[in-house]
Amino acid sequence: MRFRIGETNIICTDLERSLRFYCDLVGFEAMEPEGPAWHLSCDGRRFLLLGVAERSRERTPYCQIADFSLDLLVDDLAEAKRRFEAAGVEFVTEFEPSADRFFIRDPDGLVLEIIQAADGGG
Numbered sequence: 001m002r003f004r005i006g007e008t009n010i011i012c013t014d015l016e017r018s019l020r021f022y023c024d025l026v027g028f029e030a031m032e033p034e035g036p037a038w039h040l041s042c043d044g045r046r047f048l049l050l051g052v053a054e055r056s057r058e059r060t061p062y063c064q065i066a067d068f069s070l071d072l073l074v075d076d077l078a079e080a081k082r083r084f085e086a087a088g089v090e091f092v093t094e095f096e097p098s099a100d101r102f103f104i105r106d107p108d109g110l111v112l113e114i115i116q117a118a119d120g121g122g
Contacts, residue, residue: 007039007046008070012108015051021107022049025087026072057109062092069103069111077102077116084114 012018019038022028028047031039040047062069074080081095084104092103092111101115 007048009048009050010040010106010110011050011053012106013051013053013056014107015049017107018049018051022047025083025089026112053108056107059105059109062103062111067111069113071113071115073115073117075117077114080114 010018010022015036015038019030022040023030026042028040028042031041031046033039034048036052037048037050040049077100078097081102084091090105090109092105095102101113104112104114106112
């Protein structure tokens with residue numbers, strides 16, 4: 001038996017708010033709605049943004065509890081930092097100019113790791 005990855009579900013409390021975050025700010029492409037959800041695409045991968053959660057994730061320190069997180073590769077880490085700051089996004093870690101990554105939270109507290117692409121091409 002072989003398992004393969006299908007869609008990744010992102011479960012949220014407010015579908016419209018999360019849709020704005022993932023599409024307008026992070027750059028995912030909205031594909032089509034399906035009930036209380038939207039199919040999204042990013043870099044050839046499919047996601048299902050599912051707006052059915054009753055409450056947001058508790059803001060615990062990153063890696064303190066078992067969880068998933070999502071890595072996003074960017075071609076300009078400093079520009080990504082400025083973009084998230086301007087939008088009022090919550091940073092999990094302080095931005096270090098010499099670092100190759102930083103961590104943010106989506107509107108429901110899920111952690112995204114923003115990483116400088118090694119090839120500079122995002």
